[in-house]
Amino acid sequence: MRRLYRNTYFQVRPYVPRALRIALRRRLARGSRKAFLSSWPINPNAATPPEGWAGWPDGKKFAFVLTHDVEGARGLNRCLELAEMELRAGFRSSFNFVPEGEYETPKALRSFLTERGFEVGVHDLRHDGKLYASRSRFKAQAQKINHYLKEWGSDGFRSAFMLHNLDWLRDLNTLYDASTFDSDPFEPQPDGVNTIFPFWVPHSNGSGYVELPYTLPQDSTLFVLLREAGIDIWTKKLDWVASHGGMALVGVHPDFISFNGVPRSREYPSRFYSEFLEYAASRYGREAWFALPKEVAGYIRDAKSLSPDLCACRSALVVPAKNGDASFRVRGRADTVTIAHGRP
Numbered sequence: 001m002r003r004l005y006r007n008t009y010f011q012v013r014p015y016v017p018r019a020l021r022i023a024l025r026r027r028l029a030r031g032s033r034k035a036f037l038s039s040w041p042i043n044p045n046a047a048t049p050p051e052g053w054a055g056w057p058d059g060k061k062f063a064f065v066l067t068h069d070v071e072g073a074r075g076l077n078r079c080l081e082l083a084e085m086e087l088r089a090g091f092r093s094s095f096n097f098v099p100e101g102e103y104e105t106p107k108a109l110r111s112f113l114t115e116r117g118f119e120v121g122v123h124d125l126r127h128d129g130k131l132y133a134s135r136s137r138f139k140a141q142a143q144k145i146n147h148y149l150k151e152w153g154s155d156g157f158r159s160a161f162m163l164h165n166l167d168w169l170r171d172l173n174t175l176y177d178a179s180t181f182d183s184d185p186f187e188p189q190p191d192g193v194n195t196i197f198p199f200w201v202p203h204s205n206g207s208g209y210v211e212l213p214y215t216l217p218q219d220s221t222l223f224v225l226l227r228e229a230g231i232d233i234w235t236k237k238l239d240w241v242a243s244h245g246g247m248a249l250v251g252v253h254p255d256f257i258s259f260n261g262v263p264r265s266r267e268y269p270s271r272f273y274s275e276f277l278e279y280a281a282s283r284y285g286r287e288a289w290f291a292l293p294k295e296v297a298g299y300i301r302d303a304k305s306l307s308p309d310l311c312a313c314r315s316a317l318v319v320p321a322k323n324g325d326a327s328f329r330v331r332g333r334a335d336t337v338t339i340a341h342g343r344p
Contacts, residue, residue, distance in 0.1 A: 009332045014128075022224070022266060026281035027226040036185040041217050041237045043311050044182040046196050047244040053197070054303065055245065060289035062242045063248040063296055064280060066093035067178060067214070069123050069158060073103040076256030082254045083113060085270065089277040094117075096123035096158050096178075096291045099148040110152060119292045122148050122176075124160040129188070143172035149174055155294040156212075158251075162187045166211065170203050176297035177201075178208040178249070184214075186221050196246030198300050210297035215241055216250035224256055230274050242284060247296065250276075 033040070056063055066086070070076055079095060086093055095113055097105040110120045124131055125141050125148075132138055145157065155175040164179040176198075183192040193199075196215045202208040216237050222228045227299060234250070241248040258267040280288070291299075 019265075024122050025226055026227070029221070033226065036183075040185055041143070041183075041233050042240050043192070043194065046182040046192075046194050046215075047196075047240075047246065049245065050132070050195075050197055050199070053245075056289045057299060058289070061284070061287040062289070063247040063249075064238075064284065064288040064290050065212070065247060065293055065296060066091060066250065066252065067092055067121075067158070067293060068095045068252050068254060070095060070097050070103075070105075070275075071123075071127055071160075071253060071255045072101070075253060076103045076105070076336075078110060078254035078259060079269075080112070080255065081259050082131050082252075082273075083116070083118060085274060086277065087116065087273070089281060091277055091281075091290065092118050093290060094119035094121050094156065096121040096156070097152075098123045098127045099126070099144070100125055101127045111188055114153075117290075118295055119154075119156070120152055121154050121156040121158060121293070122152065122174075122281045123158050127160040128328040129161050129163065131159055132165060132168070138168050139164075139171055142168075144201070146173045155297065161189070163189050166201050169201070169209065174209055175294060175301065176212050178212040178214065178293060180211055182213050183216045184217070184221070186225060196241050196244065196248075198247055200304050202301060210300045212249060212293055212296060214251050215246060215251045216248055218251045219268065219273070220253055220256055223272065224266055231272050231279070234276050235279055238280065238284075242287070248288075249293070263317065268273060 039045075068079075068082065070079060076097075083093075083095070087243050095118060097120065099105070099109075101124075113120055122145055125145055130137065131141055148154070149157065149172070157169075157172055157177050157178075157179070161180040162179050162181065162184070164177070166177070166180075169177050169179075175212045180193045181187070182194060182196050186188060193211070193213050195213065198210055198212050199239065200208055216234055222233055238248050252273060256267050257270050257273060259270045261269065263269055
């Protein structure tokens with residue numbers, strides 16, 4: 001039933017004025033924030049490391065990962081400014097582009113990013129919310145997505161609106177997916193995986209992929225929906241993830257960042273992101289593994305193949321819950337541990 005509601009919403013969404021959509025979402029977000037105070041932005045249940053977790057490379061305390069979803073032409077035109085901001089601060093990130101959306105991603109831009117140590121990923125196919133409308137539709141679009149993954153040399157995928165089905169995602173030829181989250185009641189599909197650690201999703205043929213949940217609130221949630229006036233929630237959640245040795249992964253949209261100092265109603269000042277980078281570098285410069293998504297995914301994949309008993313990526317299986325939501329169970333050698341549930 002919930003999927004039917006989502007499908008209906010994305011069918012009518014193009015015909016609803018953007019200002020009205022934002023106003024309605026802001027009103028719903030206020031209610032969700034009050035209802036989920038015990039699980040957002042911090043869900044204490046997500047902090048438990050997987051059994052046998054051996055830690056991060058070189059003894060680092062936690063992993064810190066930056067990702068960007070470029071939704072429209074406005075965001076595309078701001079990618080260079082965003083990348084240059086990160087270069088000045090000493091960071092690298094992943095830019096996820098929509099292959100068949102309202103813009104074309106120039107090869108020159110992709111080359112500019114990869115030559116400077118950034119990563120390029122695939123963000124859905126059309127960013128219309130219809131990828132998961134049916135199993136047959138997903139299978140058909142997966143063929144096109146695989147084409148772009150290969151053409152762009154991309155290791156990662158993220159769907160629009162963070163829609164996900166970890167079983168269907170096995171159709172993609174990708175090292176990792178990044179379409180889930182530990183806890184986020186503001187998303188159209190709010191079922192969280194309830195962990196701040198990456199994990200392995202196996203395929204029956206012995207292959208699989210790594211799931212990288214985002215664990216810090218998205219910038220669009222904080223500054224567009226909730227209209228926060230600063231980065232306190234980001235730094236609070238970062239400190240909490242760091243203290244528990246997890247993966248601090250954040251999603252930032254250049255579409256919503258104002259670089260000219262005059263934010264519109266759907267934007268926030270670039271200094272918020274700059275201040276966040278400065279905070280992470282100054283406080284955790286020696287303790288964090290500052291990594292690209294593909295580096296974290298590769299580490300988890302290799303750890304699984306070398307030592308299945310001592311890795312974070314114990315097999316994840318999607319199973320239906322009684323209420324129709326998705327549940328994600330992590331299976332060890334002789335036990336089953338539920339690490340996520342439907343709506344928190």
